[in-house]
Amino acid sequence: MAADPSxxxxxxxxxxxxxxxxxxVAGELAGFVARHSGKSLAFxxxxxxxxxPQLCSDLRSAKRDGILMRVVAASLTxxxxxxxxxxxxxxGVVCVTSGGTTVPLEQRCVRYIDNFSSGQRGxxxxxxxxxxxxxxIFIYRRGSKQPYCRFLPEDSFLDxxxxxEESDIQVPDSHAAVVKTAISNYRKAIDEGLLLKxxxxxxFEYLQLLQMxxxxxxxxxxxxxFYLAAAVSDFYVPWESMAKHKIESASGxxxxxxxxxxxxxxxxxxxxxxxxFCVSFKLETDPDILLQKAEAALRKYGMNVVVANELANYxxxxxxxxxxxxxxxGRPSKEDDVEEQLIDLLxxxxxxxxxxxxxxxxxxxxxxxxxNSVSGEDSPELLETR
Amino acid sequence: MAADPSxxxxxxxxxxxxxxxxxxVAGELAGFVARHSGKSLAFxxxxxxxxxPQLCSDLRSAKRDGILMRVVAASLTxxxxxxxxxxxxxxGVVCVTSGGTTVPLEQRCVRYIDNFSSGQRGxxxxxxxxxxxxxxIFIYRRGSKQPYCRFLPEDSFLDxxxxxEESDIQVPDSHAAVVKTAISNYRKAIDEGLLLKxxxxxxFEYLQLLQMxxxxxxxxxxxxxFYLAAAVSDFYVPWESMAKHKIESASGxxxxxxxxxxxxxxxxxxxxxxxxFCVSFKLETDPDILLQKAEAALRKYGMNVVVANELANYxxxxxxxxxxxxxxxGRPSKEDDVEEQLIDLLxxxxxxxxxxxxxxxxxxxxxxxxxNSVSGEDSPELLETR
Numbered sequence: 001m002a003a004d005p006s007x008x009x010x011x012x013x014x015x016x017x018x019x020x021x022x023x024x025v026a027g028e029l030a031g032f033v034a035r036h037s038g039k040s041l042a043f044x045x046x047x048x049x050x051x052x053p054q055l056c057s058d059l060r061s062a063k064r065d066g067i068l069m070r071v072v073a074a075s076l077t078x079x080x081x082x083x084x085x086x087x088x089x090x091x092g093v094v095c096v097t098s099g100g101t102t103v104p105l106e107q108r109c110v111r112y113i114d115n116f117s118s119g120q121r122g123x124x125x126x127x128x129x130x131x132x133x134x135x136x137i138f139i140y141r142r143g144s145k146q147p148y149c150r151f152l153p154e155d156s157f158l159d160x161x162x163x164x165e166e167s168d169i170q171v172p173d174s175h176a177a178v179v180k181t182a183i184s185n186y187r188k189a190i191d192e193g194l195l196l197k198x199x200x201x202x203x204f205e206y207l208q209l210l211q212m213x214x215x216x217x218x219x220x221x222x223x224x225x226f227y228l229a230a231a232v233s234d235f236y237v238p239w240e241s242m243a244k245h246k247i248e249s250a251s252g253x254x255x256x257x258x259x260x261x262x263x264x265x266x267x268x269x270x271x272x273x274x275x276x277f278c279v280s281f282k283l284e285t286d287p288d289i290l291l292q293k294a295e296a297a298l299r300k301y302g303m304n305v306v307v308a309n310e311l312a313n314y315x316x317x318x319x320x321x322x323x324x325x326x327x328x329x330g331r332p333s334k335e336d337d338v339e340e341q342l343i344d345l346l347x348x349x350x351x352x353x354x355x356x357x358x359x360x361x362x363x364x365x366x367x368x369x370x371x372n373s374v375s376g377e378d379s380p381e382l383l384e385t386r
Numbered sequence: 387m388a389a390d391p392s393x394x395x396x397x398x399x400x401x402x403x404x405x406x407x408x409x410x411v412a413g414e415l416a417g418f419v420a421r422h423s424g425k426s427l428a429f430x431x432x433x434x435x436x437x438x439p440q441l442c443s444d445l446r447s448a449k450r451d452g453i454l455m456r457v458v459a460a461s462l463t464x465x466x467x468x469x470x471x472x473x474x475x476x477x478g479v480v481c482v483t484s485g486g487t488t489v490p491l492e493q494r495c496v497r498y499i500d501n502f503s504s505g506q507r508g509x510x511x512x513x514x515x516x517x518x519x520x521x522x523i524f525i526y527r528r529g530s531k532q533p534y535c536r537f538l539p540e541d542s543f544l545d546x547x548x549x550x551e552e553s554d555i556q557v558p559d560s561h562a563a564v565v566k567t568a569i570s571n572y573r574k575a576i577d578e579g580l581l582l583k584x585x586x587x588x589x590f591e592y593l594q595l596l597q598m599x600x601x602x603x604x605x606x607x608x609x610x611x612f613y614l615a616a617a618v619s620d621f622y623v624p625w626e627s628m629a630k631h632k633i634e635s636a637s638g639x640x641x642x643x644x645x646x647x648x649x650x651x652x653x654x655x656x657x658x659x660x661x662x663f664c665v666s667f668k669l670e671t672d673p674d675i676l677l678q679k680a681e682a683a684l685r686k687y688g689m690n691v692v693v694a695n696e697l698a699n700y701x702x703x704x705x706x707x708x709x710x711x712x713x714x715x716g717r718p719s720k721e722d723d724v725e726e727q728l729i730d731l732l733x734x735x736x737x738x739x740x741x742x743x744x745x746x747x748x749x750x751x752x753x754x755x756x757x758n759s760v761s762g763e764d765s766p767e768l769l770e771t772r
Binding site for chain 2: 102105106108109110111112113114115116143146148149152157158161162163167169170171179180182183184186187231233234235245246247252253254255256257258259260283284285286311312
């Protein structure tokens with residue numbers, strides 16, 4: 001790590017071309033964070049061993065000291081432990097970053113260096129965070145995969161639709177269910193104000209957005225989570241030393257020297273949002289160095305979790321690396337998303353992070369844990385177990 | 387230019403990772419080209435000075451020597467000269483390339499160099515080529531803009547839809563017309579077999595596809611057109627000298643040396659499809675060198691037309707550079723596409739290319755030129771003028 005990461009970061013931001021729409025973004029962010037600070041949350045863990053519907057209906061109407069428990073019913077068709085918090089205490093807003101950043105090679109940019117990243121991870125995770133009741137700030141690369149749109153046939157959106165006899169829009173039966181579910185889930189997230197989408201393209205835009213979001217979320221304290229799935233460039237050309245025009249191609253081979261991007265994870269943890277729960281990702285193509293690099297990142301940047309994944313099978317399996325050890329997370333089948341289980345387990349980690357593991361609840365055999373912050377203090381109490 | 391472009395090209399292809407799905411693509415291509423060889427075509431020029439509907443209905447039913455004239459009625463609401471050809475002689479298939487190619491920096495690719503290109507030009511041009519009656523082979527970058535989808539709000543496809551009370555899919559009134567037109571035009575192109583879409587990502591995939599399409603279209607002779615709007619990398623890392631794994635970021639700044647990509651336009655013109663009508667594009671950010679470079683490309687690669695455009699205003703204005711001089715093409719308003727007029731003018735150039743300009747038809751004041759290849763020879767005859 002550099003001797004002075006703060007100084008390097010400051011120099012990076014000074015020289016970066018300023019973000020367009022900065023004021024509008026700042027306004028949206030402030031409103032979003034204010035709406036979701038101190039919000040109620042329900043957590044679902046894949047551990048419940050008894051039938052759920054009755055618990056669910058009990059829970060839905062459970063009032064305790066005037067606070068209505070919030071239950072995300074969609075999760076209750078599979079075994080889980082349910083734990084709900086009332087006002088405050090548990091994280092309510094997660095910032096998900098997604099897709100790859102670009103590094104322009106010319107100021108009037110024609111060529112740039114890019115990172116492989118479809119945005120699949122971030123888009124899928126956003127869906128599962130929303131399903132679990134979080135509000136999500138989705139910082140995404142323009143053109144990358146979007147929540148609820150992952151099922152779309154690549155580049156052939158129009159293949160999903162046809163015109164009926166009365167010129168009404170129809171979806172072939174083969175796709176009707178999936179399209180309707182997507183529209184309905186997406187509209188719900190937007191209409192309930194649970195999803196804020198902020199696009200970027202370059203490394204300059206990405207890091208400025210991340211700084212804005214992190215400083216805006218700092219007021220949430222431990223209610224804020226960062227889930228940094230974006231593939232961020234390691235090397236860049238400082239704006240001032242960049243070619244103004246398109247590099248000429250007629251004059252033989254091209255030599256380029258790239259500088260290292262300052263390690264902003266460090267700044268995020270130390271300065272921008274020191275209380276937040278931070279999850280970062282480590283992608284490698286060489287499995288021999290992957291876990292070792294993930295553990296180094298955990299220590300170096302003070303992350304709570306580093307999710308290690310290999311390019312060859314990133315959709316199938318990831319390893320969650322924490323200070324307590326490694327947990328391998330695989331998807332049960334090709335029809336499932338590994339992100340579903342990953343976010344369940346992150347919620348467990350989060351719970352641990354807040355020292356709710358006194359009762360070792362994840363070892364069972366509890367069926368239900370119901371937590372609530374009755375007095376509004378920072379630490380919710382355990383109210384009921386059965 | 388290199389002393390031996392053919393040798394360089396051969397070396398490039400030998401070392402490139404082989405195209406996946408090569409056999410499937412070859413089969414689709416052969417079928418598409420066979421279906422459209424010797425096809426009838428109608429051309430529309432923006433020169434007609436009298437009312438159109440009557441001519442249109444006359445034309446639609448015009449039979450001459452057993453060949454039904456094909457008329458694209460959608461074009462006939464605005465002034466135009468109509469010229470139709472019967473079997474053979476005029477180009478019927480255009481290969482449109484679109485979007486930017488990537489250059490991998492690692493064999494198991496995480497990082498790559500990319501070119502700025504939304505694919506807007508290629509997608510819009512494909513729509514106007516289809517409207518003018520051409521069959522289109524659309525070689526496009528994965529994730530780039532698609533024909534008839536250009537109107538979509540970026541990254542928020544689902545914003546276009548909502549669910550009605552009976553859970554039917556609805557489009558808000560504000561977007562209904564544009565979505566329905568898009569679905570209807572797209573379905574028509576697909577159902578009539580007029581559009582073949584072939585995706586690429588890397589420079590290796592792109593050039594292999596272009597070679598396959600060009601050699602498949604060579605049998606069309608002068609009926610084939612190339613409209614090369616893709617932003618093709620000038621520099622690349624030869625596959626064999628590429629890092630196998632992700633480049634380490636911990637070891638200071640990165641030095642890269644890139645080689646020049648062989649100039650395939652030259653090979654396309656000389657070897658792959660020597661009879662085709664070739665249109666290439668030149669994009670620069672510096673207007674001072676743009677036209678001079680476009681003219682150099684025209685001579686060097688034997689193009690029929692080079693379309694010069696600047697990054698700053700590529701949607702508003704282009705300059706068509708031919709051996710006869712320069713023609714500036716601008717869009718009448720922000721609601722129009724510059725591609726519409728560009729493709730009208732290309733059809734005029736094409737006509738000249740085939741030496742149909744004996745009558746200087748584009749100077750008017752003719753209202754209608756109707757051409758047909760009665761005997762099936764290569765050169766259609768002028769049958770009727772009024």
